[in-house]
Amino acid sequence: MKIGIGSDHGGFELKEEIKKYLEEEGVEFVDFGTNSSDSVDYPDYGKSVAEAIVDKVVDRGIVICGTGIGISIAANKVKGIRCALCSDTYSARMSRQHNNANMLALGARVLGLGLALDIVSAWLKSEFEGGRHELRVNKISDIEG
Numbered sequence: 001m002k003i004g005i006g007s008d009h010g011g012f013e014l015k016e017e018i019k020k021y022l023e024e025e026g027v028e029f030v031d032f033g034t035n036s037s038d039s040v041d042y043p044d045y046g047k048s049v050a051e052a053i054v055d056k057v058v059d060r061g062i063v064i065c066g067t068g069i070g071i072s073i074a075a076n077k078v079k080g081i082r083c084a085l086c087s088d089t090y091s092a093r094m095s096r097q098h099n100n101a102n103m104l105a106l107g108a109r110v111l112g113l114g115l116a117l118d119i120v121s122a123w124l125k126s127e128f129e130g131g132r133h134e135l136r137v138n139k140i141s142d143i144e145g
Ligand code: RB5
Pocket: 008, 009, 010, 011, 042, 065, 066, 067, 068, 069, 070, 071
């Protein structure tokens, strides 16, 4: 599985920590920036990672901004994206098992590093359960048209 990762300036430091974690875990990733703490616009990075998933350059994505809100809203505008903003491991797990979330959003100014990495771990290791949840996820796609 290949992960796309991206952030704005508010999420830059956490992005770098998550990259270290992915390296330790042997998870392949592509970094879509940003590459410093200089101010940038979160929609650009949510869009880049989301489009890479739709284009099958990567399988799933992790995006980070200050709250995780802006970048998740932006990512969810891309057709085919189900980006879950998570601040706890239960939601992270459920976003995979029930919602087949193909992107995870985190708020770097909301979470401590330990919790953020636990959330990433739970999300990466959980799989979609299908079944009745598939029908519901398909209904989300129907809304997109
Ligand atoms: C940037 O200051 C901040 O607005 C952004 O990182 C994010 O929190 C937006 O939702």
